Amino acid sequence: MLSNTLGRGAGWLRANRLGLFCLAIVVGIGAGLGAAAFRYLIYGFTWLATGHDEFGQQGWVASDHLPWLGIGFFVVSPVIGGLLYGPLISRFAREARGHGVPEVMIAVAENGGRIRPQVTVVKALASALCIGTGGSVGREGPIVQIGAALASSFGQWVRMPENRLRVLVACGAAGGISATFNAPITGVFFAVELILRELSVEAIFTIMLSAMVADVISRVFFGSAPFLTQLPTGIALDHIANYVLVALLAAIAGAIGVLFKSVLYKTEDLCDRVWGQRPDWARPAVGGIVLGLLLLAVPQLYGVGYPVMYAAFAGHYALWFLVILAAGKMLACSLTIGIGGSGGVFAPSLFVGATSGMAFGLIVHQIIGPGAGDPALYAIVGMGAVFASAARAPLTALASTVEMTGDFTLTLPVMLAVAVGTTVSRALSYGTIYTTKLLRRGIDIERPTPTHAFANLTAADAMHPFSVPLDLAGHRGDADRDWTTLLGPVTRVRQPQALFANDSLAQALRQLVLYGRDGLPVIDTDARHVQGWLTNQNVLRAVDAYLADVQPDIAASHRAAGWADPRANTAEHDPHSQLAGYQIVEHTLTPASGAVGRLVGELDWPPGHFPVSVLHKRQLVDADATVRLSAGDRLSVLVPRNGTDTKESDGSSSR
Template sequence: MPDESQTPLNAASGLPVAPSLEPALAAVDAPPEYVPVDRRVVVISAIAVLVGIGAALLANVLTRLIGLITNVAYYGRVSTAFAAPSTVRLGAWSILIPLTGAFVVGIMARYGAAAIRGHGIPEVMERVLYARSRIAPRIMFLKPLSAAIAIGTGGPFGAEGPIIATGGALGSIVGQFVRMTADERKTLLAAGAAAGMAATFGSPVSAVLLAVELLLFEYRPRSVIPVALASAVATGVRAAFVGSAPVFSVPALTQPDLETLFAYTLIGALVGVASVGVTRFVYWVEDLYEELPIHWMWWPLVGALVVGVIGYFEPRTLGVGYTNIDAILSGNIVGRALLVLIVLKFLSWAIYLGSGTSGGTLAPLFTIGGGLGAALGSLGILIDPRLGIDAHVAALVGMAAIFAGASHALLASVVFAFETTRQPLGLLPLLAGCSAAYLVSLLMMRSSIMTEKLARRGARIRTEYAVDHLSHVLVRDASSRQVVSLRAADRLGDVRHWLASGAKGSSHQGFPVIDERGELCGVVTRRDLLDAARDDTTTIASLVRRGAVVVYEDNTLREAADHMVRAGVGRLPVVAREAPRVVVGIVSRSDLLSAHEDRLDAAHVPEESLPLAAPWSRRHSVMSRRRTRLRDRS
């Protein structure tokens, strides 16, 4: 029967020795060694490269399909060249073109797949979070086709959202045909999505960052490497089709001084406020559609009517609008024309997007943000020319800042603006402006334009990525050295009597079992010991049903927690690698929870590390005595 003398208090005190144990049990079951990458990552990377090539080809096909539909609908010609819609040829009849496209998209969504509705990225995020990254194969065909029809008939959307969704669908489908884990399938989905964005804008690095910030929800070598390779190869495929010139042209920029940098930061903050307003307005419009007494299939027709009317008076609001972004950044649209374009593009896009049609958000956001930035920059020049504000830089900051504020993808926004303009002197204003927009947006609204839809469905999406605290803490630093163990030869009746006595250590829920050599045999639980079907004459050794499941003292608590889940146990004996059957401690689930106390203290308990008073002052003496008392008490 266990007692104080038979229970080891530390590694040096030894372990109780039982006479014998028959038969000998299997070797210990310890956590596997951590490896950042293995051969499987090489296989997934190779598949991701193929997915990247496929996504780039799909992006090219979608772009040409949009061009074909635009040319047929607005110009009456058969051509796949990318063209901006124009109402000159058809006049007022051009209002019917968006209505026709909306009708077709509504039919496709109703009878094909309702998942094609929306701007793509939130839908992909939902599949990652709640469907183990599985996307139906028909989405890969219906999503780009519906988007091409909606955009080609004048829809004021970007092609990048549907392309990202299509690339993600391709990666998911490949991951469903090939036997792999859900994490590997998620990696392929993110690789396809990043490849789609990279193939659209020629922005491989920001595409990877966007995948990390919005789709992967992690930063690990085994996921980032395949995504980066897919993004790189997709950019190479794009260069083979359209060249490697930057997507947007901006005149040469100059290095801003401190005052100018402050002005760009303020512009970013104001655009951040606008990004919150844009997000709320879009979802307010969605709520209005919910009140309509008609089936959702017909909602796009309402939005398309607004698009057609606005487009008749301001044709530049129709279609993707990449030429508008380029004109804003280069300073070719200014003054009243700029303000009119911003307001009408925003209304056209928000009202049509809220109807649930198929289209992207990034290009419209870039148009609105770039226009706001250019307008604010021009206003700053009028107020104080000495600030040295460059309207081109202000437009670039506005374009990226509204992306950062609306999507909460800070790093992707900064790098994207650089990659699409190739202006390195714009990086400093971009970093300051986007950070300010990101801060303001988070203060005003928890959800982004990408996650608000999921939040309304009850999901809580936190886009904060930190290294798991348990992976920093070693088992030796969190385990208990007060190990209460049982001898293999003990009789069950004696142990039950000890449990009923309430003696020290008898309230534990699990006990290591030690043989006559002082080595671990396994672990028995309190339920095993109190099982009425067991006779009192039974030995403790006979209750051990599996080999010893242990954790090494130099493992992390994360490895220990994972091992508990795999083994289906609530506690693990702690052993040293050089003596894997000699118990030196025990770690339980409560120890895992207790380890988070340091993390919570570091996050929420203010502390004064250095004295703020002079060493000779009375306040310094009081603080020193207080610290001494606390140290002595601990």
């Protein structure tokens, strides 16, 4: 009886849109509870190792629970942690290794949203152990993978279709980010920009619902205050000229974000070469010795590092030490992941941005004086810009910075910073800190697709161009000439629809389906000249060429930022507009036609007459000058309406 009831319930959830919304609420609750449990798990393991809920700002202070180790604790702790989480990952869920987000991205892009259920538990335990024992990584990547795996498990249990399962996985990611940062808007943007990578009304509403519910659950445990509660008060941009300094910092941060990505994967490659074919389960423990030596040199790199960020915002560190912290965090995070640790790169990128931005603020304050503004302002701007550069998710970077600080007066400088940082990053490299992991496996989720081609290419890109543009003012055609003798009988006359040169291929294809029996004329945006002729085959050839030849760095930049080709950025034209002054005359060549056996280019066409297409041996081809005509061919000619004595037909003739 219970199994039948559950089966009917699962069937209702699959079949109804309301069922997806109900599951989104369940996923939001699960993600909120999961985020809270994960944070407490990190606090617990950190307390067991150090005697503190969060550790790092204390500097050389040794563990309260292992005082006999002294500062040697910083070397021993990562080794002990590696001995615990290394076998756990190796035995139960290898995908829990690393920063987690790429695994969720590939699950959505390639695997229909399917993630193994055990990833939820293994990722939570492994990441909490790694961070608690000194791993210099973030907790946001793991909670994204935890929430996504939880959502995928729910969806697979009810056998949700793949298109909706992917949306549910994005809901889990959004819920995790929302709950861990108390930032629901950030969660939504993160899920859409980085996980789902597409936008629909149903998906955005569902993701918003899950993020909202997760945030409400999280507030029960952690309150409703902004995540970064220990910032100095009164941070503001004092003068509009300081936007120049913000832009300069953003450009530097863009380069730092790319550097962070390079250090991360070069360190991982080095660790792979050094470790070789030895057992993976032992790699974190052995590599923990090297990580421990780095922590021994700079203890502030222990764990996630939020207390250190608070101290940096408050101005507790000298300029030289801020530079060490920024460089050290990149190296410590890269080393933690390279040796097989489990944790995210979101928080480390914020750490690097905050410390490097604070260093920049101190420098310009010393050079310019108080007019440069509070150095903490540049720390916040740098925080957003470095993440925007590393992840190329400008909306997520903007929302996270503003929501985490709770200061919406920073919107404009942060907006400028993330835009500049993303642009610099896109110009310097292909692949983000997340997608590069997939590229190294031979998977490019940002590769051009036919969908992008239909949006980015225009009718002008695909058309067969006329040798000389046809003036729409029209020409007097040769009305006395007997064209039926040369070309055969007129089988159809129709008024052509007009395609504009800057219409996207998607727009053009819709009109071809409705009106383009043998193609349509393409006119310029001023509607003064006919530039060429477009057929279905032209469209397919253009799409094929786009997929083969498009520059990947340009295409990736446009997609990551949501940009379209500027030529396609035009309003929809009326699909019923017709080409005034011209008509398409179709001739079916008989054996007696004078054109049979001759090339199209050999025919003496009067002014204003353009052959546009030939149905030759049941294949529609461009009326190129080299096409040799045969009996039975159907030749379409664009002619002035006042230049023919044929009468317009109703278009009812058969093909």
